């Protein structure tokens with residue numbers, strides 16, 4: 001059993017019951033006398049995992065017919081490139097809503113492949129919120145519109161998704177995938193690196209509206225074409241088997257909790273336990289995000305000084321709470337509380353925060 005409360009931003013905590021199952025099956029997967037990592041990706045055992053994980057993910061995210069789930073490699077960062085490579089046609093424009101560091105990276109990468117239009121940005125306010133509908137300036141006929149549902153570094157999350165018109169909507173959901181119910185039919189493509197809410201790093205999940213393939217660009221390298229992975233059920237080449245195996249277990253764990261709606265309720269209570277301390281601290285803790293854009297996955301805040309922030313991180317560590325330093329690019333404190341973190345862990349951190357403010361205020 002893990003002996004720390006793990007608030008890492010990703011790779012992040014996994015459900016203890018999943019890790020125990022992995023441990024129990026590691027040397028001998030279902031009586032085969034070898035681990036899942038040592039058998040063929042064409043074996044019936046792995047095909048069963050691949051098929052089940054695909055079906056369960058699709059059901060949990062609420063995607064209907066016409067959508068495909070893909071397990072690919074290269075992380076969300078590769079998706080920053082493969083989305084425009086496949087779906088930004090020559091002479092076309094892709095629109096990007098940028099609400100933090102990952103959105104910046106996504107639009108920079110799109111600009112390598114074609115015209116990327118910054119349709120909204122909250123950078124002038126240091127990425128404290130998502131744009132208002134009135135601030136979104138779409139180009140006349142975007143090939144697609146891209147947004148980042150949760151900005152992991154700034155801790156800024158769309159509470160609901162804006163109506164962005166008829167263009168296909170693409171979302172980077174790396175840090176809040178399956179953390180709350182969404183209307184999947186709003187999206188043409190969703191991608192997420194697994195290492196926060198779904199499993200270990202090394203596998204990236206893509207939900208794709210299959211009709212998108214009709215207008216996909218030609219001349220894209222085989223491994224970087226979505227159609228390759230669709231045609232081959234994510235088994236074109238050797239997949240990240242261990243990652244898909246753990247992801248399958250995490251999806252079953254989500255079902256065991258009662259599905260995404262139950263997970264969302266739990267996540268709301270967890271986030272509230274921390275934001276309440278921030279709001280009731282009389283300004284000692286200053287949340288980074290504006291209240292209406294607060295992330296339920298990454299709670300970001302500052303203390304009165306950088307010295308106090310260092311002290312906070314080091315005392316928290318001594319109290320068994322790790323991973324609380326903000327991203328190196330922005331500083332401050334960040335508590336990442338993905339699906340696998342439970343309410344008691346957040347309450348323990350909330351109580352530590354209260355005590356720290358009283359002692360050092």
Ligand code: PMP
Nearest residue numbers: 075076077102152172174175193
């Ligand atoms: N997008 C978001 C929202 C992220 O949080 C991250 C990773 N922290 C990435 C993209 C990049 O993901 P990867 O490391 O899987 O390429």
